[in-house]
Amino acid sequence: MSSERWHITLAVARYKQGADPHIQIFELEVDPDEYVLDAVERVWAFHDRGLVFRHACHHSTCGACGMRVNGQEKLTCITPIRAVCQKDGTLKIEPLRNFPVVSDLSVDMTSLYTRTESAAGAQVLNLKHSSLPFEKNLFPDDGLEHERLSDCIECGMCVSACPAALTDAAYAGPAALAAAHQTVVQKGLSALPAWVDSAEGVWRCHSGFECSAVCPSNVDPAWRIMELRRLVILNRVRCLFGLNKD
Amino acid sequence: MKTPENSWLWLYKIVAGLLIVALLGIHFVVNHAVAPEGLLSYADVANYYQVPGIALMEIAFLVFVVSHALVGLRSILLDLNPSPAILRTANTVLLLVGAFAIVYGVWLVFVIQSRG
Amino acid sequence: MPDKPSAIVVGAGFTGCALAYDLSQRGFAVTVLERGEIASGTSGRTHGLLHSGGRYCVNDRESAVECIQENLILRRIASQCIEYNGGFFVALNDEDLAYAPRFVEGAQACGIPVEQLSIAQALRLEPNLNSQVKAVYTVPDGAFDPLRLALAFAASARWLGAGFRPYHQVEQLLIDGHGNCAGVQVWDRSADKRCDLRADLVLNATGAWAGSILKGTRAEVVVTPTPGVMVAYDKRLINRAINRLIEPGDGDILIPQRRMVVIGTTSYETEDVDYIPVEADQVAQMYRDACALVPAVAQTRMRGAYMSARPLVGKGQAGRSLARTFKCFDHQESDGIAGLITITGGKATTCRAMAEAAADLACKKMGIQAACATAETPLRSYRDYYRAPGGAQ
Amino acid sequence: MRNHPSPSRFPLWFDPRSRHPGTWAFILNRITALGLTLYLFLHLYMLSKLSQGPEAYDTFIALAKTPVIMVGELLVIAAGLIHGFNGIRIALTSFGIGTRRQTELFWLMMVLAGLGTLFFGYVMFFKD
Numbered sequence: 001m002s003s004e005r006w007h008i009t010l011a012v013a014r015y016k017q018g019a020d021p022h023i024q025i026f027e028l029e030v031d032p033d034e035y036v037l038d039a040v041e042r043v044w045a046f047h048d049r050g051l052v053f054r055h056a057c058h059h060s061t062c063g064a065c066g067m068r069v070n071g072q073e074k075l076t077c078i079t080p081i082r083a084v085c086q087k088d089g090t091l092k093i094e095p096l097r098n099f100p101v102v103s104d105l106s107v108d109m110t111s112l113y114t115r116t117e118s119a120a121g122a123q124v125l126n127l128k129h130s131s132l133p134f135e136k137n138l139f140p141d142d143g144l145e146h147e148r149l150s151d152c153i154e155c156g157m158c159v160s161a162c163p164a165a166l167t168d169a170a171y172a173g174p175a176a177l178a179a180a181h182q183t184v185v186q187k188g189l190s191a192l193p194a195w196v197d198s199a200e201g202v203w204r205c206h207s208g209f210e211c212s213a214v215c216p217s218n219v220d221p222a223w224r225i226m227e228l229r230r231l232v233i234l235n236r237v238r239c240l241f242g243l244n245k246d
Numbered sequence: 247m248k249t250p251e252n253s254w255l256w257l258y259k260i261v262a263g264l265l266i267v268a269l270l271g272i273h274f275v276v277n278h279a280v281a282p283e284g285l286l287s288y289a290d291v292a293n294y295y296q297v298p299g300i301a302l303m304e305i306a307f308l309v310f311v312v313s314h315a316l317v318g319l320r321s322i323l324l325d326l327n328p329s330p331a332i333l334r335t336a337n338t339v340l341l342l343v344g345a346f347a348i349v350y351g352v353w354l355v356f357v358i359q360s361r362g
Numbered sequence: 363m364p365d366k367p368s369a370i371v372v373g374a375g376f377t378g379c380a381l382a383y384d385l386s387q388r389g390f391a392v393t394v395l396e397r398g399e400i401a402s403g404t405s406g407r408t409h410g411l412l413h414s415g416g417r418y419c420v421n422d423r424e425s426a427v428e429c430i431q432e433n434l435i436l437r438r439i440a441s442q443c444i445e446y447n448g449g450f451f452v453a454l455n456d457e458d459l460a461y462a463p464r465f466v467e468g469a470q471a472c473g474i475p476v477e478q479l480s481i482a483q484a485l486r487l488e489p490n491l492n493s494q495v496k497a498v499y500t501v502p503d504g505a506f507d508p509l510r511l512a513l514a515f516a517a518s519a520r521w522l523g524a525g526f527r528p529y530h531q532v533e534q535l536l537i538d539g540h541g542n543c544a545g546v547q548v549w550d551r552s553a554d555k556r557c558d559l560r561a562d563l564v565l566n567a568t569g570a571w572a573g574s575i576l577k578g579t580r581a582e583v584v585v586t587p588t589p590g591v592m593v594a595y596d597k598r599l600i601n602r603a604i605n606r607l608i609e610p611g612d613g614d615i616l617i618p619q620r621r622m623v624v625i626g627t628t629s630y631e632t633e634d635v636d637y638i639p640v641e642a643d644q645v646a647q648m649y650r651d652a653c654a655l656v657p658a659v660a661q662t663r664m665r666g667a668y669m670s671a672r673p674l675v676g677k678g679q680a681g682r683s684l685a686r687t688f689k690c691f692d693h694q695e696s697d698g699i700a701g702l703i704t705i706t707g708g709k710a711t712t713c714r715a716m717a718e719a720a721a722d723l724a725c726k727k728m729g730i731q732a733a734c735a736t737a738e739t740p741l742r743s744y745r746d747y748y749r750a751p752g753g754a755q
Numbered sequence: 756m757r758n759h760p761s762p763s764r765f766p767l768w769f770d771p772r773s774r775h776p777g778t779w780a781f782i783l784n785r786i787t788a789l790g791l792t793l794y795l796f797l798h799l800y801m802l803s804k805l806s807q808g809p810e811a812y813d814t815f816i817a818l819a820k821t822p823v824i825m826v827g828e829l830l831v832i833a834a835g836l837i838h839g840f841n842g843i844r845i846a847l848t849s850f851g852i853g854t855r856r857q858t859e860l861f862w863l864m865m866v867l868a869g870l871g872t873l874f875f876g877y878v879m880f881f882k883d
Contacts, residue, residue, distance in 0.1 A: 001642040001667060017553040034640070035666065045637035050551050052529050054399045056406025058668035059594040061619055062509035064399065064406070071773035078666040100759045103529060103552035106399065107758070113745040123442055123510060123744075127601070134855065138621075139598050142487045146601045148445045149507050149620045163781055166767050168327040169760035199324050203256040206325075206784075207845045209777030209857055218621060222777070226854045229256075233850075236253050260849065263842045270839070286816060288809035315792045322785070326762040347799060357806050 001033040006087050010043060012051070013094040015101050023092075024048075030081055037065050037076035040093060040105070053105040060216060063155030067105055068094040073157040075216035096160035098173075109156045115172050116154060119193050121179025122186065125150050129186050132220055152178060152219045158211035164204050171204045172196070174211035174221035181224035189235055192228075202228045255317060262314040269307045276300070295359045308351040316340045366391040367728045368561040370546055372532050372575060375405035376508075376713035377705055377720075378567035379515035380736070384714075384721035385565075386522035388732040393559065394516075394524060395548055397531035400747070401512040404569050405710065407670035409592055409626040411603055411617050412436060412444055412504035413711040416451055416476065417610055418686055419468035420461075425686040426472040428712045433502060435714060435737045436511075442743060443510035445618070449503025449603035450484065451476070453496045454654060458607045462497055465607060469501070476501055490599040490658045503603040505617045508710065513744035515713075520750035521742055528552075534578050535564060535702065541580075543693070543702035563724055565703045569673040570635045572706040581697040583704050586684065587635040587671040590627030591644040595652065596663040599623050604655045613651025622665055625652035635671045675707035688716045690723055703727075776858045780841050787838040794831050825879055833872040840864035840871075 008028055015021040026043050037055055044051040055065040060078045067076050069084050070092050085091050099107035127146040131138050139148075158174035159165050165173050172180075172195060180196050195201050205225050212222040277285070280300075285291050295301055323336055369385050371378050374396035382394045396402070415429030437446055453459045469476040476499045484498035485491055491498075516526060529552040536558060538544040545560035568575050570587040598618050606614035612628045625648045632638055645667045652659040674684040688708030693699040705720035718734045725732060757764075769782050804812045818824075844864050848854045 001640060001645050003642075019554075031639075033642075038639075042637060049531075050554060052551050054402070056399070056401045056509040056512075057410075057507075058407050059592065059622070059624065059666035061410070061507055061594075061622070062401075062406060064402075064509060077668070095758065097758060098760050106529070106552070108748075110748040113748040117743060117745040117749065123507065124445055140489050140601060142489075142601070144487075146445075146447050148447075148598070148601075148618070149443070149505075151621060153620075163768050163778055164325055165760055166764050167760055167762050168325050170327050171760070197253055199252075203253070203321075204324065206781050207777065207848060207857075208774075208781040210775055213775040213777065220855075222857075223854050226849055226851055229849050230851050232253055233257055236257075260842075260846045263839075264846055267839045267843065270835075288805065288812040291805065291812075311795060315788075315795055318788050319792060322788070325768075326765060327760070328762075347796070351799065351802075354802055354806060 002031055004032055006030050006032045006081070006085075008039070008081065008085055008088070009090040010039060011090055011092045012040075012043065012105070014051075014104050016050075016103055021101075032082040032085075032087070033080055035077055036067075036069055036074065036079045036081055036084065036091065036093070039081060039091070040067075040076060051105075052103040054107075061149070061153060063153030063217075066096055066155040066157040066160070066216075068092075068096060068160065073161045073214040075155055075157065078216065096156050098159050098162065098165045099156060107156070109154070111169075112154060112156050112159060112173065112175055115176035116152070116179045118195070119172075119176045119179035120183045120191065121150070121152065121176070122182070123150050124148070125182070125186065129182075132218070132223070150182065151217045152182070153217050155216065157214045157216065158219075158221050161210040161214040163208050163210065164206055168200075168204060170200045172201050174205075174225065175219075177202055177205070177228060178219050178221035178224040181228050184228070184231065189231060192232070196228060197232050202232060259314060259317045259321070262310045262317075266307070266310050266314060269303065269310065272303065273307065276303070292358055292361055295355065301355050301359055305352055305355055309348055312344050312347045312351075316344045367563065367730070368393070369563040369565060369724060370395060370559060370561040371565045371567055372546065373403070373566070373568040373571070374400045374512070374516065374526060374528065375403055375567065375569055376401070376512050376515070376710050377405075377569065377708070377716050379512045379519065380713045380717035381565060381567055381705065381720050382519035382524045382526070383515045383522070383741075384717045384734060384736050385724060386519050386524045387735055388721060388725055389730055390563075390724070390728075392519065392524040393561065394519070394526045395530040395532055395546065395559070396526070396528050397551070399528045400516055400526075401509050403571070404670050404673065405512055406508050407592075407668055408508050408710045409590075409615065409617065409670070410505050410508055410619050410624060411615055411626075411711075412446070412506050413709065414449060414501040414503045415472055415474045416449070416465070416469055416499075416501040416503070417605060417615070419472045419474055420464050421609060422685050422687070423468065423472055425709070425712075426468070426474065428687060428715055429709070430472060430474045430502075432712045432715050433504070436506075436711065437504065439714075439737065439740045440506070440511055440514055442741070443507040443514060444504045445506075446504040447601045447603075447618070449501045449605060450479075450488065450491070451499040451501060451605045451607040452484075452491065452655065453498075453607040454492065454494065455496065459496050461608055462499075465499070474501060488600050488602060488604070490656050491604065492655060492657055497607065499607070500602075501605070503605070503617075505603060505619045506710070507619075510744040511710070511713075513747045514741040517742040517744055517747035517750065520747055526747075532575060535576070536560065537579060537699070540700075541698060542700040543579075562728065563701055563703065565705065565720055565724065567705050567720070569706055570671045572673060572704050574635075576704070579697070579699060579702075581691075581693045581699050581702065581704075583691055583706065584675070584677050585706055586674045586677055587632050588629055588674045588684075589632055589635075589638050589669045589671040590629050591640055591648060591667065591669045592624055592626040593645055593648040593652070593667045594619075594622045594624045594665040595659055596622060596665045597658075599656050599658050599662065606651075606655065613648050616652055616655045616659075623652070623656070623659065623662075625649075625655075625659075627670075629672075632671065638669055638671060640667050640669050673706050673708075688712060688719070690716075690719045692723055692727075694727075776861045780844070780861045783837055784841050784845075787834040790834050791831070791838060794834075829872065829876050829879060832875045833868070836868040836871040837865070840868045
């Protein structure tokens, strides 16, 4: 979206079912103000129609285009090339970690969808419940009931960045735990899914805060996990002393 | 279903960790007061254990450190997504190791104290 | 019991997904082929406005009626991915004001509930709205999540047995000895393998690509791919969709979506739909148009700029003059190719109705009596697409 | 293609590349945890010399006063300080205290651990 032109090198992770994974190099002329996803799409359009990648909305509302750019999880549709690359530089594009690769840059996120569903994570929320409590005056408020699409776009980047998810396939992961917290905010502690308070749930987290660092959508999963811990422990203690009204 | 690392176990790990930090602090203060030159010989150690309350403090420290370490090891093991059989075995081994370490430590404290 | 008639749906945009759902419900064995993933073409990149029909009620009443009818249906069956807060039509100058009577009359004729608000009332409801507005009307607009809307239809289809094959690109239609369509030749891009798939019916639901997929056959469908640029800004400044009270034009709709506002759109024509760059001057134009509606956009960071190619049926001088309604082609009638149907045109808001029309035709061809039932029951959770029996595809 | 969670990928826990301070803290915590646990059992074994009487113990201590062992001791102290201070950070953030300032908290804790290590290093090597 500028007249500037950069020459960059794209090192793209390639994988086809039954073949060996490898890195393929593409040389591109790009506008540095375009987004990384545009560069990837350009590779598909002009260099290799076999390139497989996932994308849909191109403006950060759908979460389909999460990839690792130079090792770091990025929502590629809103990551300007300028922000992650130098002129004449190289961009390494890899699929998200901690999910099986379907092909090239596309991963199978069934586990994430299954878990957020079992956390009863709603996509449409009441405006009042839809923000983090420490955010102030974010949206115009006319006193009426409004709804909005939730912050979590289920892009899977938090799971990709989580060190605990590297080795433990059973760990629910930050996205599902954040969804569970959102559910509790909306419906109360009685709506807490049972798996949250288990080894695969909120106690598997090792406070790396990587999920919140890479989240493109303001969900702050780490903060939500810590809140869940506090709520669960408080609830346990209350039960112990018979103070619980639930 | 795995044996859960449930809320209590996690809370214990955190609380024990904080108690260890607190006991270490007290330990240094007491140590400095009782033996400013440090516990560098057998005699120093033996004298140190004659101070009332020291044995109790050291035993508490031992219990918290051993249990915190073993619960921590178990949670690293849980990160590796062990099968229920492996986890059961690990639970038993960790319990035995912990029990042995504590019994042995307590025995050692009484041995030193009795020789003071 | 005889085998189910088989159908191949080409394209997993809104139309293809809704069509797969409708056909599965009516007793077809459906396979959906998509060269990308769900909604990776025009559908995914749509603006996201659940139209009340107000945009079209003066010049294109057929589309307007379709919109308000489908708006009400989608709110019933797909509330899981729609933020429904209504919308405004706002007049910014005297020219806009002059359009108002025609707008009100058109809306009433199309059955779109409109109501005029006082300026003070409108500014109380939407404090970030341009305070210089001269007239404000409410309409039942909404905003939807494009991927999740498509996924919800796809999920419902999969749970009725439809098979989805993403990353499968149709390379050509298979024409048998009688000149009829027998299936498709397909390239599985994820395994780099090619194969032929046969079916009783092939339904071309490729939208802006509907013409190019028919290349190599006698059949022809004239679609004018008409891209438009949209720009997203990093703050939710409004809760309702804000439409400019003018004839359909550029940069006349600003919608809230999640934490953003999205302005759209421009309109130009193109030949190559596979890669359309976003031009800087169009982004600048969208910025000016957004600021005219909601001045606070000027203090908001741009989050993303993108474009989407509308599939307009026919050929016109300017895209805006083409109707936004959809068209279903029976290639047996038009070109003498049995077993092939094309459905294209239309809008996201009307995708279910498009699927209904195409499925009606498919049923007629296969002698199936079942009536369309997609308007009645809510769709499955979009996440069920990935949790369907048989797992990921 | 091996991209999904698997126990065999545990070395990646310790890969600090393209990670943020929170994960550096996790890496340090895990390394020090394993180191300190090893030390704990070595230490318990070492103390068994106490039960064998004064001579055994004093000979052993004399042996332990070599510079190499003392550097090792300082490492144990540093590990203890890092693990302890970071543990305080985890406890605080887990109960909602400073959760949103965890990066700053991490640096604060590491500065405290560093100062503590310097203090003990000074006492052990230079103060007599």
